[in-house]
Amino acid sequence: MRLQGAIFDMDGTLLDSMQAWGALGSSFLRRQGKEPGEDLDRILWTMSFREGAAYCAERYGLGMDPEEVMRLMRTEIADFYRFRVVPKPGVERMLALLKMEGVWMYVATATDHPLADIAMDHAGLMKYFRGMVTCGDAGRKKDDPKVYEMALRRLRCKKEDTVVFEDALFALRTAKAAGFRTAAVYDPSEQDQDAMKAEADYYIRSFEDWTEIG
Incomplete structure (x- = not known):
């Protein structure tokens, strides 16, 4: 056939590109001056993009709503796609x-x-x-x-x-x-x-x- x-x-x-997605949460938080927990990327892997953004905003006290977290994370992954993938x-x-x-x-x-x-x-x-x-x-x-x-x-x-x-x-x-x-x-x-x-x-x-x- x-x-x-x-x-x-x-x-x-x-x-x-999966490594970039897998490390996105930790990378984003470090850019915000926050040290991610050792299990953060594992936790985020099981969540939707919106759920993960909400989790980061609340868990790490980012002072921004999930929509803003999602926007900044998209910018970060877009840079990876645009220049390095x-x-x-x-x-x-x-x-x-x-x-x-x-x-x-x-x-x-x-x-x-x-x-x-x-x-x-x-x-x-x-x-x-x-x-x-x-x-x-x-x-x-x-x-x-x-x-x-x-x-x-x-x-x-x-x-x-x-x-x-x-x-x-x-x-x-x-x-x-x-x-x-x-x-x-x-x-x-x-x-x-x-x-x-x-x-x-x-x-x-x-x-x-x-x-x-x-």
Whole structure:
């Protein structure tokens, strides 16, 4: 069965960016003159962006509302995307091969459009894709398959001939439960790699070693 369509997550899958997100809370607080707790980043990892901003504002007495904290954090991550983010090793070669083979590709990301646009522009990868859809567009997080279904409709590909590439186990499970073929992409931010290998149709340790999905 040949691959007709491919839907890619962005952070941790296409881009080497999860470390920046994981350290965002601590980095932000230090810029505000506050020393973060040792467990801060672990706590924030389980929260939404808004929940994390509210937690930081209250826990560290920042004297600003969550909206202001979110604005400043977005500025910080935007700077990372605009100047420092890079594709994961081997990604551009792999995308070029897929495009050459006629595979239609879409980005499906939880990151807001303005930030995702900055990141993909700096990384130089958007030229390989037919478009991008975000969880904000879908109105759902990635524990719901709506963002993948939106990307599939825009690609106009058959679901059984489309692979979703994800680095997070919960998102991989969402896509798989919705009937997509799935490719697990290794990123150190996901600790349960055994489950990724067991549940995905394909496992990619590194795009540098990638050969073919057919």
